[in-house]
Amino acid sequence: MAYDVLIVGSGFGALTAAALLTKRGLKVGVLEQNKYAGGCSTTYKRKGYWFETGATTLVGLDEHMPLRYLIDETGINVNLRKLELPMQVHPPDGQVINRYPDLEDWISEAERVFGKKNQRTFWKHLYSISQQVWQTSLTQLSFPISNYKDLWQSILRARPSQLRLIPGAFRTMEDVLRKYDLLQNKLFVEFVNEQLLITAQNYLPEVNELFGATALCYTLYGNFYVDGGLINLINPITDYITSNGSSILYRHKVDAIIPLPEKGYKIHTSKGILTSRFVISGVPLNNTASLIKDEKVQESLRKYILPSPKLNSAFSISMVLKNTPALKTIHHQVHVPEGLPIIKSKSIFLSLSHPEDTLRAAKGETIASVSTHIQDPENNYIEHKAIAEDAIIKVLQERGLVRKENILYLQSATPGSWLQWTGRAYGMVGGYPQYQHLKLWQMKDARLDHKGAYLCGDTVYPGQGIPGTCLSGIIAAHKLLQDHY
Numbered sequence: 421m422a423y424d425v426l427i428v429g430s431g432f433g434a435l436t437a438a439a440l441l442t443k444r445g446l447k448v449g450v451l452e453q454n455k456y457a458g459g460c461s462t463t464y465k466r467k468g469y470w471f472e473t474g475a476t477t478l479v480g481l482d483e484h485m486p487l488r489y490l491i492d493e494t495g496i497n498v499n500l501r502k503l504e505l506p507m508q509v510h511p512p513d514g515q516v517i518n519r520y521p522d523l524e525d526w527i528s529e530a531e532r533v534f535g536k537k538n539q540r541t542f543w544k545h546l547y548s549i550s551q552q553v554w555q556t557s558l559t560q561l562s563f564p565i566s567n568y569k570d571l572w573q574s575i576l577r578a579r580p581s582q583l584r585l586i587p588g589a590f591r592t593m594e595d596v597l598r599k600y601d602l603l604q605n606k607l608f609v610e611f612v613n614e615q616l617l618i619t620a621q622n623y624l625p626e627v628n629e630l631f632g633a634t635a636l637c638y639t640l641y642g643n644f645y646v647d648g649g650l651i652n653l654i655n656p657i658t659d660y661i662t663s664n665g666s667s668i669l670y671r672h673k674v675d676a677i678i679p680l681p682e683k684g685y686k687i688h689t690s691k692g693i694l695t696s697r698f699v700i701s702g703v704p705l706n707n708t709a710s711l712i713k714d715e716k717v718q719e720s721l722r723k724y725i726l727p728s729p730k731l732n733s734a735f736s737i738s739m740v741l742k743n744t745p746a747l748k749t750i751h752h753q754v755h756v757p758e759g760l761p762i763i764k765s766k767s768i769f770l771s772l773s774h775p776e777d778t779l780r781a782a783k784g785e786t787i788a789s790v791s792t793h794i795q796d797p798e799n800n801y802i803e804h805k806a807i808a809e810d811a812i813i814k815v816l817q818e819r820g821l822v823r824k825e826n827i828l829y830l831q832s833a834t835p836g837s838w839l840q841w842t843g844r845a846y847g848m849v850g851g852y853p854q855y856q857h858l859k860l861w862q863m864k865d866a867r868l869d870h871k872g873a874y875l876c877g878d879t880v881y882p883g884q885g886i887p888g889t890c891l892s893g894i895i896a897a898h899k900l901l902q903d904h905y
């Protein structure tokens with residue numbers, strides 16, 4: 421067989437697995453339908469400007485975090501700019517909330533905005549949980565358990581601090597706010613809900629304490645910006661893969677994964693058939709289920725697959741701006757409690773290129789990425805883009821973040837655009853949302869058929885944002901090596 425491993429898609433999960441397996445001397449082929457790598461976490465060029473495809477915020481590089489692990493394992497070098505202020509939140513009452521990176525500074529800010537009652541104890545508790553979750557995640561790479569070897573590895577690596585986390589999987593963030601008597605604080609509840617939506621893809625009653633803690637403490641870890649855009653995070657990874665004996669095959673759309681009778685897989689692509697001993701699917705579960713031609717596997721996946729009404733897509737706008745007012749940070753979440761017309765989302769996320777980044781736009785110009793959530797994408801493909809665009813620009817103008825007359829260029833993407841461009845079922849993006857009835861150990865494990873097919877990406881454990889997908893790629897590579905080498 422020409423390849424040891426073929427990987428479907430070149431999203432962050434897939435590239436992580438490809439880099440780690442390449443490091444172990446395996447010959448990997450990454451099959452990407454588009455002409456560039458990185459999926460929802462890279463940068464593309466249009467009209468001479470560099471726009472982010474999806475993700476704009478970057479965490480996961482601190483000790484015990486997935487991107488740090490990937491970089492340390494491979495020696496990949498990425499030029500990172502640490503943000504002094506990771507984010508500002510703009511509630512409807514005109515206040516500006518600074519999400520300071522230092523815990524004490526953030527607690528003082530939270531007390532200033534939401535009142536002194538229990539903010540300190542709430543945030544101290546959450547931060548401590550988030551630290552334990554991150555520390556556990558890389559020591560428990562066999563989790564979720566799907567065979568005896570996993571069970572044994574998990575027991576060997578179990579620590580009392582990890583066991584203490586378990587009750588958090590049964591508590592919702594709503595329970596946690598109730599415990600700290602914060603559920604009556606309307607401004608705080610709205611703040612938490614909208615922060616959870618961008619980090620855990622769901623609201624207080626559905627997000628468990630463990631995911632909720634890491635999601636809400638996102639800004640308390642190192643937040644980074646990559647000059648030139650996330651393509652300069654992706655390029656060092658693809659360079660590492662291709663300069664160490666593996667390949668990335670662009671314009672190779674995978675149409676079918678066919679298990680061979682003895683061992684190995686035949687992969688049908690738009691450019692012909694390839695074979696490999698192992699396969700990793702880096703595309704969503706919904707897509708994987710129709711690609712793999714094995715009825716038993718398809719049946720086993722059924723219980724994990726979420727339908728469109730339980731998923732989110734995005735309405736996003738990419739803009740070039742001139743004369744952007746000097747702002748304290750590049751990331752802003754703006755609340756719209758009445759909901760945006762057509763889109764219905766109650767918040768807008770705005771990210772700007774760093775003022776000192778000269779690679780994405782000419783001096784004096786800024787690149788802006790705007791995104792909002794759209795629930796149930798299959799039934800909300802958005803026909804009237806102009807109405808949604810106008811409504812978003814109006815809100816950003818009212819909050820002093822963007823001036824309409826300063827927009828030099830604007831383009832927007834609907835769930836239909838995401839479907840066409842990423843191939844993800846229904847145009848669903850951002851990963852599977854958190855749901856309380858789905859416990860951590862009930863999420864899909866990286867093994868697809870217990871023979872040689874694996875999974876990673878933002879719809880399998882733990883799959884949220886770049887750090888989660890990176891961890892899913894680490895786990896897929898780890899389990900493949902544990903099972904066969």
Ligand SMILES: Cc1cc2nc3c(=O)[nH]c(=O)nc-3n(C[C@H](O)[C@H](O)[C@H](O)COP(=O)(O)OP(=O)(O)OC[C@H]3O[C@@H](n4cnc5c(N)ncnc54)[C@H](O)[C@@H]3O)c2cc1C
Pocket residue numbers: 428429430431432433434451452453454457458459460461473474475476477478479672673674675702703707734736791841842843844849850851876877878879884885886887889
């Ligand atoms: C608007 C938006 C904003 C976001 N903001 C953030 C953020 O600020 N911070 C953060 O951490 N995360 C953010 N995310 C989430 C994050 O970008 C994604 O969760 C993550 O990048 C998904 O990675 P993945 O490995 O699942 O693969 P994907 O990014 O989904 O990549 C899959 C790849 O597979 C390819 N593909 C699909 N089907 C086939 C096929 N049949 N054959 C071959 N190739 C195929 C696609 O072209 C794509 O390149 C955001 C996402 C979006 C959409």
